[in-house]
Structures are given as structure tokens and as C-alpha cells.
Amino acid sequence: MMTKNNIKDFIIDFFKESKIKEENGVLIISEVRKEVEDFLGKKSPYKLVFDINSHDKIKDSELIMQGSYFLLALRGFLLDKGNASIQKIVITPEIKDIKIGNYNITGIEQTNISYIAEFNFLTLFQYLNEKKQELNKIFIKGKEVVELDLNNFTVKNGVKEEIKEVDLLNEYNSSKKILLGSVNKEINSIKKYLKTKLSKEIERVKNHYFKQFKEKDEEVERCEEKIKLLKGKLKHTYYERDIMILKRLIRESESRLENLKKRTYKERLLAEEQFHINDEIEKHSLSVKGNLINATLYYYPLFTLNVLDKGKSKKIIYDPILKKIV
Secondary structure (H helix, E strand, C coil): CCCHHHHHHHHHHHCCCCEEEEECCEEEEECCCHHHHHHHCCCCCEEEECCHHHHHHCCCEEECCCCCHHHHHHHHHHHHHCCEEEEEEECCCCHHHCCCCCCEEEEEEEEEEEEEEEEEEEEEEEECCEEEEEEEEEEEECCEECCCCHHHCEEEECCHHHCCCCCCHHHHHHHHHHHHHHHHHHHHHHHHHHHHHHHHHHHHHHHHHHHHHHHHHHHHHHHHHHHHHHHHHHHCCCCHHHHHHHHHHHHHHHHHHHHHHCHHHHHHHHHHHHHHHHHHHHHCCCEEEEEEEEEEEEEEEEEEEEEEECCEEEEEEEECCCCEEC
16 A cells, blocks of 8 residues: 555655645645646645645645545546656766766766656555555666666756657567566465465355254264154054154155265265365455556667776777766
């Protein structure tokens, strides 16, 4: 389940292209895209609060908590409309800020453009009567995960004309594999819990039908004993009326004994037992659904450095985000 901090991060990330400010624990979102306003059915600014007391005090505020309409609407928008947005990381490094081995850097110029993709996945785990959600943010370059703190950079809306056509399919496929590794920890934890609970429920079902089989066997014995007693009593009965009653009781008991001994009765119990075991297995299954809720392409400049290496001049390409030669 998403915590209050997770929810707040999710909202800030969703409205990153809008104007956001926080006052006394209230998030105020303004200058929201018309497409989002239309989907939510309400014009910005939005006053978002995270506890019921603030909601009661602040007029026209939206209460943000697990299951609230506003939060569900944001997720619905992302699931329906989620596309890759483009952001530009503005970097203007100075020679003194770059440390590359023992090179003596004599010059620097922008040379090319590089990219990092960000994928946000919302994973839903559903089992028994429980629902858990997990939000995963993955920054990836090629097939490698990148640790990227955007607070350390100036980021602004990108211009499509500044970049070439970029195919993020490889990055997307790589991010899904990374996501799987992350959610597998949660999956294994839930499966372990479900396995323990399922074992107890199957044991309960088997114990119930064991008693049913035992009761059936005991009833056969009781019925056979009753027939034996009735027949013994019949031998010592002389009145016609009592003889007729005893013969009728013997016929009824023999008929019941025949039904009890029929194989179909045991087969029915076995079928019922298997049905309830299968039902418990179904109840204790885990459903995992993952959705890409949005993707962002960050582009930034690479730089050509003029360096002296053992007295010889040469050029190297420097990645300012990865802080290494490429």
C-alpha cells in the first residue's frame, strides 16, 4: 500500500509540468494543462491536503488519501493517457568542475546530445481481500540503471526539434526486467504468506472430510448392529403386530445400510473435498498487474574536452551526468 510520502511524491511527479507550492502542509497546484483539467472535471488551482482535519478547515480543498477520488482520477488519467514527455537538463560545466583522471583539460565545447529515460510503473498486488500498490521509478540509460537526482540540475520543458527521433523500446524492455527484479521481492514475500495460510485451510478441509468419512463408517457399524439387534428381537417375538413392525424396521435399516455402502456416497464426499481444496487454492492465488503510468525522456549535452595526456593533445567525449568519458 502506498504511504503518505509515496502518494505525495506521486502527485508532485504527476504535476511536475505545472506550478507547485506548499504552504502549511497544503500543496497548491496551478497552471495545470487543460487536458488534465478536463479529465478531472475541475479547473486549477487545486488545494491538496493529506488529513481530514485540514480538509474540514480549508475551503475547496481536495483530501488526498488511499482510495480518494482525486488520487484515483490521476491514476486513471495516466493509465489512459500516459505518454513520454520530453525534458531538457540544462548543463553548462566549467573546466574547474570536471575531474577526469590526471588529464589537464585545456578546452571544452558542447558536441552532441545524450538521453536518459525515466519510467514510472504502478504495480497492483491482489490476493484474498487485500490490495497493495507499489510505485517504481526507474532511470535508465541503454540497459543500465542510472542514479539521477534531478534536484541537482536545472530541468525545463524540452523542445522536440532539439533532439533526433529516439526509440525507447530497448530502454523500456530493460526497465521491465529491472522492475521484475524489484517486485519479485514483494511477490515472494506474499507467496510465502499465502502458502502458509493455504496449508492451514487445506488442512481444515481435509480434517472436516476425514470426520465425514469416519462418521459414515461409524454409521455403517451402527446400522449393522441395529439390524442384528432387530433380527435377534424378531426371533423372540410372537405377536403378529410386533413381528410386522420389526420386519419393517429391518427392511428400512437394510435399505439404509445398502445406501451407506454404495461407492457413490464416498465418491461424492471425495469430489466435495477436492472441490473445496481447489476453491481454497483459487482464493489464495496472487494476481499481479503492472502498468506503465508515464515515461519521460531527459536529454542533455555531451562535451568534447581538449586535454593534454603526457604532453600530447587529444580530444575526449565527456558525459556530465555519468561524470565519465564515453
